[in-house]
Amino acid sequence: MRKPVIAGNWKMYKLIGDAVSTALALRPLVSNANHCEIVIAPPFTALKVVADRLEGSNIQVAGQDCATETKHGAHTGEIAANMLLDAGATHVIIGHSERRQHYCESDTFVQRKIQAAVATGLTAIMCVGESLAQREAGTAESVVKGQLNGGLRGLTATDLNRIMIAYEPVWAIGTGRTATPDQAQEMHSFVRGIFNEKFGGEASERLRILYGGSVKPDNIASLMTAPDIDGALVGGASLDAESFAGIVHYNG
């Protein structure tokens, strides 16, 4: 049985005070949720204080990105994976479509970041997903396959314990237009199939594949009925503690 994961991506929202009050409001709302793992990704500036305030809770903390380099050095503006770990993070989101689209992140970059994350002991939440034009052109699967092949290059079977995939179709992110459970299931099963080919049946059965793109309290339950959807990566609806708690409690 794969334990579901509900992760919140706060993106470039929340000053420190708001981040702390949201985290503290969330903590009691989800304290009895044992059916899933809960992760939130505050902006870097709030990561340490949020992690400190959540210590001893069932909420884990993620970075939203990390550097390709693991050794400290002259990399202005970058945050290394071990700095995230040092600040209290257990996870890191890598290759989010906003980084791929607006910050020119290539599959090679994503691959190096994943290597850096897993070598450091973080769990990487690797994002993949096609644009609307690619879906309409019928190339969604080949795009996702290319992203997986590029990003996962060089990983060993042991590294896979520290990898989750988030399938986030770009056309569903922040648009209010969610993929239907059938559309998501189809791609998730395709992704699991690729893992099966690359790493074997056991690794592919263990892999958690999250869906992301306009997940809300009122659509999570139907998404979670799909057999290959193992959780969600939530943007907008994770910014409010009650709404995110509503998603965590998708099972009623």
Ligand code: PGA
């Ligand atoms: P959304 O964002 O839930 O606001 O669509 C999801 C994401 O970008 O991870």
